[in-house]
Amino acid sequence: MDREVLARQQIAMREFGLDALVAHSPDNVAYGAGYTVPSQSLGMRNRQFVTVCTSDGQSAMLLTANEVDEARDRSSIERLYPYDEFTEDPMAVLAGMLSDLGITDGAVGIELDAFPADRWQDLQRLTPKVGWRPAAAAFARARMVKTEREIALLRESAGIAVRAQMDAYPQLRPGMTEREAYRLVADRALALGADKIVMIQVAAGERSIYSNPSPGGTPFIAGEPVKFDVFVTKEGYLSDTGRSVVVGSASERQRRTWARMQDVFDVIRETIRPGVSTREVWDVFVREFGARSMAPAIRFLGHGLGLSLHEEPFIAAHSDTVLEPGMVFAVEPIFVDGREGYHLEDNLLVTEDGYENLTPQFGRELVEC
Structure with a gap:
């Protein structure tokens, strides 16, 4: 062993x-x-x-x-x-x-x-x-605490998931279906070295509020958000990262919503360091969302990530685990605005003095395809 x-x-x-x-x-x-x-x-x-x-x-x-x-x-x-x-x-x-x-x-x-x-x-x-x-x-x-080999594999799977999404964005267009977009991301992930496609969520328009949507025949409509969430593996170790994008031009409301989410995420990331508890991180999230008249869309902010999708510890109201170097989290301060869902999720590694973003290639701006 x-x-x-x-x-x-x-x-x-x-x-x-x-x-x-x-x-x-x-x-x-x-x-x-x-x-x-x-x-x-x-x-x-x-x-x-x-x-x-x-x-x-x-x-x-x-x-x-x-x-x-x-x-x-x-x-x-x-x-x-x-x-x-x-x-x-x-x-x-x-x-x-x-x-x-x-x-x-x-x-x-x-x-x-x-x-x-x-x-x-x-x-x-x-x-x-x-x-x-x-x-x-x-x-x-x-x-809970990953080995050096596990961290390397999680970093690799996260990088593949991000690159596959970013390479697909320029090809998205109104009229394309969720299933067609799925193929773009899946084919690219495999070309980049993913061992397995566990799931790729693609959900357009009102379906963007779904928690775990399977891609279907729903077409993209200009100005509507599309949710992407990508789960691929390297030697069994999972990515869990994604973004919402807008096909065509986004509205000012959509851009403001996304900017507020990113501002909250900045505060969350800076909170993550050894010695802080998962409950403390959750409380910061709820406070920062509330200060912007926003409410959490799900019962947790993040979860451990590894060979399983949802590993301990969770970042949630029910969890009070102290963060340690080597823990890896999928952190997702997602938000629902009426019938539009906004997905924002990074994979973060707790380091000796803070955190490392395993998905740094994503930018802050709302992607408009």
């Missing part, structure tokens, strides 16, 4: 009083293994994949036999425990793997929110002395 990833999980184990962590979800398995297992990304639920790390620094991986060659090539985990998906019980193999790691008792964290109920019952029966504990919070804690 990658040394930094193992160290992050060991920190979480100490905080939560655990002797080991057992991952089953695609994102936490990818976190431990160092790559996304193809069978998991395809949603093949009958195939079981598990990574385990212990408080004393050991690690191992359960996987189907057909995935062994790629795991040997791509994973930093050396101890692999393959099983035949048609003739062997994966939980029996997993129990043996745990025993080899010295996990026959003690407090062990496991993803109860991801483990299949029938497999979980089998594993409990095979490990009667293990004190199993829910591990969702421990994994979330480990993944």
Whole structure:
């Protein structure tokens, strides 16, 4: 297992009083293994994949036999425990793997929110002395602070997402459909090196207020806003960044709205630094929006970003986590003005003395295509 990833999980184990962590979800398995297992990304639920790390620094991986060659090539985990998906019980193999790691008792964290109920019952029966504990919070804690490799991949995916959007802007025109614009951004993102297009939201006119719109046949109308939000990956690590643009010329009201949003974002960015809490950042956002007679459009300002789209911590009223260097956020002070939605979202890295914008290529001005 990658040394930094193992160290992050060991920190979480100490905080939560655990002797080991057992991952089953695609994102936490990818976190431990160092790559996304193809069978998991395809949603093949009958195939079981598990990574385990212990408080004393050991690690191992359960996987189907057909995935062994790629795991040997791509994973930093050396101890692999393959099983035949048609003739062997994966939980029996997993129990043996745990025993080899010295996990026959003690407090062990496991993803109860991801483990299949029938497999979980089998594993409990095979490990009667293990004190199993829910591990969702421990994994979330480990993944809050990114490793150098994770930061590099997030920076790369963010850069691709921004460049793909900016390269598409000059080609937008009235009458073009959302789906046609989607193709422009998607094709460019792949050409720039994205591994995967997870989603590209394109929403024109009144659809710009939708939270997660799929691009369709709605045509662009001159003077109406179009929402773009782009999710691409590099080695599983996501971008989540976008802008609203206006096809044709924007109105003065639209320009003023955008300028106010950017002014608020300036204050938010300068608030982000180690030692500040997520609740404090949220309070600044609400205060600055309110001073301009604006109201938040959603229940949070930002969220952690990594192998999953919404990771802890959130920047919201319900969250009070202290910012640390290495945290990466998607920050989106979005606004709805009647039936027009305005999307503004950057990816920000918390540094030792402030923040780094991973999406600096976007300018301040409202784009008019």
